[in-house]
Amino acid sequence: MGKNLAQKIIEKHLLSGEMTPGSEISIRIDQTLTQDSTGTMAYLQFEAMGIDRVKTKKSVAYIDHNMLQAGFENADDHKYIQTVTSKHGIYFSRPGNGICHQVQLERFGVPGMTLLGSDSHTPTGGGIGMLAIGAGGLDVAVAMGGGPYYLPMPKVLKVNLRGKLTGFASAKDIILEVLRVLSVKGGVGKIVEYGGEGVKTLTVPERATITNMGAELGATTSIFPSDDITKEFLKAQGREEDFTEILPDADAVYDEEIEIDLSSITPLAATPHSPDNVKKVSDIGKIKVDQVAIGSCTNSSYMDMMKVAKILKGKTVHPDVSLVIAPGSKQVLNTLAQNGALADMVAAGARILESACGPCIGMGQAPRTNAVSLRTFNRNFEGRSGTKSAQVYLVSPETAAYSAICGVLSDPTELGDRIEITQPDSFMVNDNMVLAPAPEGNDVEVVRGPNIKEFPLNKKLEGDIDCKTLIKVEDNITTDHIMPSNAKLLPYRSNIPYLADFCLTPCDPEFPKRAKENGGGIIVGGSNYGQGSSREHAALAPLYLGIRAVIAKSFARIHMANLINSGILPLAFENENDYENISEGDNLVIENPAEQIQAGSLIKVLNKTNGKTINTIITLSSRQKDMILAGGLINYMRSMNN
Ligand code: MIC
Ligand code: SF4
Numbered sequence: 125m126g127k128n129l130a131q132k133i134i135e136k137h138l139l140s141g142e143m144t145p146g147s148e149i150s151i152r153i154d155q156t157l158t159q160d161s162t163g164t165m166a167y168l169q170f171e172a173m174g175i176d177r178v179k180t181k182k183s184v185a186y187i188d189h190n191m192l193q194a195g196f197e198n199a200d201d202h203k204y205i206q207t208v209t210s211k212h213g214i215y216f217s218r219p220g221n222g223i224c225h226q227v228q229l230e231r232f233g234v235p236g237m238t239l240l241g242s243d244s245h246t247p248t249g250g251g252i253g254m255l256a257i258g259a260g261g262l263d264v265a266v267a268m269g270g271g272p273y274y275l276p277m278p279k280v281l282k283v284n285l286r287g288k289l290t291g292f293a294s295a296k297d298i299i300l301e302v303l304r305v306l307s308v309k310g311g312v313g314k315i316v317e318y319g320g321e322g323v324k325t326l327t328v329p330e331r332a333t334i335t336n337m338g339a340e341l342g343a344t345t346s347i348f349p350s351d352d353i354t355k356e357f358l359k360a361q362g363r364e365e366d367f368t369e370i371l372p373d374a375d376a377v378y379d380e381e382i383e384i385d386l387s388s389i390t391p392l393a394a395t396p397h398s399p400d401n402v403k404k405v406s407d408i409g410k411i412k413v414d415q416v417a418i419g420s421c422t423n424s425s426y427m428d429m430m431k432v433a434k435i436l437k438g439k440t441v442h443p444d445v446s447l448v449i450a451p452g453s454k455q456v457l458n459t460l461a462q463n464g465a466l467a468d469m470v471a472a473g474a475r476i477l478e479s480a481c482g483p484c485i486g487m488g489q490a491p492r493t494n495a496v497s498l499r500t501f502n503r504n505f506e507g508r509s510g511t512k513s514a515q516v517y518l519v520s521p522e523t524a525a526y527s528a529i530c531g532v533l534s535d536p537t538e539l540g541d542r543i544e545i546t547q548p549d550s551f552m553v554n555d556n557m558v559l560a561p562a563p564e565g566n567d568v569e570v571v572r573g574p575n576i577k578e579f580p581l582n583k584k585l586e587g588d589i590d591c592k593t594l595i596k597v598e599d600n601i602t603t604d605h606i607m608p609s610n611a612k613l614l615p616y617r618s619n620i621p622y623l624a625d626f627c628l629t630p631c632d633p634e635f636p637k638r639a640k641e642n643g644g645g646i647i648v649g650g651s652n653y654g655q656g657s658s659r660e661h662a663a664l665a666p667l668y669l670g671i672r673a674v675i676a677k678s679f680a681r682i683h684m685a686n687l688i689n690s691g692i693l694p695l696a697f698e699n700e701n702d703y704e705n706i707s708e709g710d711n712l713v714i715e716n717p718a719e720q721i722q723a724g725s726l727i728k729v730l731n732k733t734n735g736k737t738i739n740t741i742i743t744l745s746s747r748q749k750d751m752i753l754a755g756g757l758i759n760y761m762r763s764m765n766n
Pocket of ligand 1: 161162189243244485
């Protein structure tokens with residue numbers, strides 16, 4: 125039986141387990157990446173493991189998220205990451221060098237390798253045929269130390285691409301169409317593998333836009349074959365030697381398959397407040413626009429920026445629109461500066477931001493009250509822009525640029541002829557903003573600012589859990605709800621006690637206070653609880669507040685792993701209707717959870733307030749079972765070492 129691409133790479137890296145969907149496997153990790161907002165925690169955890177040097181083929185630490193330096197905190201964290209990485213053998217991408225996923229794709233990614241990153245958009249690397257997975261910082265720390273990465277063997281879903289894009293339809297519109305078809309839950313437990321004739325019509329940056337936003341499907345990762353187009357890209361990056369061809373077998377078998385006809389795609393937009401609320405731009409109509417933001421790890425490549433520059437050339441941004449542009453990397457920005465495209469953008473009135481995440485993570489450029497903001501980003505969750513009342517639409521760079529000129533949401537098809545940008549034969553390669561680590565044996569002082577606090581640790585699971593339901597939330601709660609991130613909070617990513625006071629506040633501002641007053645408790649959620657970011661702060665802050673369990677209809681992949689790593693019980697209703705049988709404030713009792721977990725996956729929860737017994741399911745591998753019983757991954761590792 126022929127193998128698909130995902131199976132081929134997993135098989136090569138398999139350390140344990142059977143490759144049957146759903147059963148736990150572990151794989152060897154070749155490369156890791158961290159970024160600064162999850163990185164401080166990951167390196168604190170790496171230090172706690174007491175390992176001297178990283179054991180991966182290449183590990184890179186990026187500074188790209190927490191770039192506003194309104195106080196000492198972010199700069200302190202940058203210095204900590206710079207020194208701790210130098211000491212332990214990790215490359216350091218300096219602030220200004222670009223967004224982690226864009227730079228990793230340009231400079232370090234290798235087809236066929238595995239990459240684990242402490243950021244949910246790590247699957248961008250799938251654009252060059254890597255098996256690139258996002259995870260919590262602790263899992264990445266373990267991988268840096270040479271440990272395996274555990275995951276349930278995903279199903280493989282093939283997206284068969286037919287035909288060719290026409291007019292002003294772009295890669296962003298392809299992934300928006302996939303999101304429309306599959307929804308934000310459609311990829312859970314799956315690897316999305318792209319195949320079919322249409323693949324040959326897409327450049328690497330276009331493929332990377334698609335794999336990047338596969339994160340919004342909830343997928344484990346997304347991947348394209350590594351073919352001649354990949355080779356051309358790597359050659360232009362001066363890295364032809366990193367190329368290997370990786371294709372699925374001709375008779376490859378897939379668990380599921382869908383088909384997308386590229387020639388039928390027209391410009392699309394994800395309307396507020398979810399990436400799968402997708403409609404045709406032409407159907408939404410000419411709504412007035414206040415802000416346009418172009419950039420992020422989804423759409424900030426050279427090709428994207430050149431299209432934007434061409435649309436803006438000789439025009440002026442509409443008087444009622446603020447247009448901000450953040451090229452994805454120093455390489456991209458430098459090229460635009462050299463070939464004059466940057467001048468065209470500036471002349472048109474664009475506000476140029478540094479090469480970083482910026483407004484995508486609410487680091488500045490919060491729109492005005494009730495604003496309509498068009499963004500080429502990947503997430504439009506309510507409030508993520510920094511303005512709760514803002515209406516954020518996710519669109520392609522072409523739609524964004526054209527609308528910025530028009531002042532209303534506009535279909536770029538009106539521009540007439542499709543803009544074709546060719547990839548340069550060689551990109552501007554200059555890695556002077558990447559610092560190599562200190563040679564092994566050198567003494568490096570790790571600099572820790574006062575903002576860096578210890579991370580919370582759970583205790584061994586013992587006795588009964590008898591506590592209150594502190595909050596009950598609905599479906600699709602994101603990690604942005606659980607642990608909001610914005611310009612004011614991001615500087616505290618290495619300070620859980622501070623952050624905990626903002627936990628779940630978008631759902632209920634009183635939640636942290638109530639959790640503290642009750643000495644902890646239980647959270648009740650709907651389906652896909654914890655979708656979005658990989659931030660383990662969404663588990664660590666609840667842990668700090670004494671949360672013992674989350675009972676939900678279903679969980680998002682990375683968040684569920686982060687809960688288990690923190691020793692918090694992720695319990696899924698056996699019968700979703702039981703969601704109605706718990707109200708906020710109800711007193712819940714889980715008798716001897718340790719014994720129940722040892723006995724199997726059924727966990728009985730007694731609602732003392734209404735007398736009902738609710739069956740829940742905990743899905744754990746035997747390793748995760750030991751981890752939960754030990755009180756989380758760090759305690760588990762410590763117990764293994766003793
Ligand atoms: C995001 O896009 O939500 C982030 C910010 O990049 C997060 C990481 C974080 O919370 O620091 C992610 O995607 O994992
Ligand atoms: Fe940065 Fe936005 Fe990409 Fe997250 S999604 S890595 S915040 S650019």
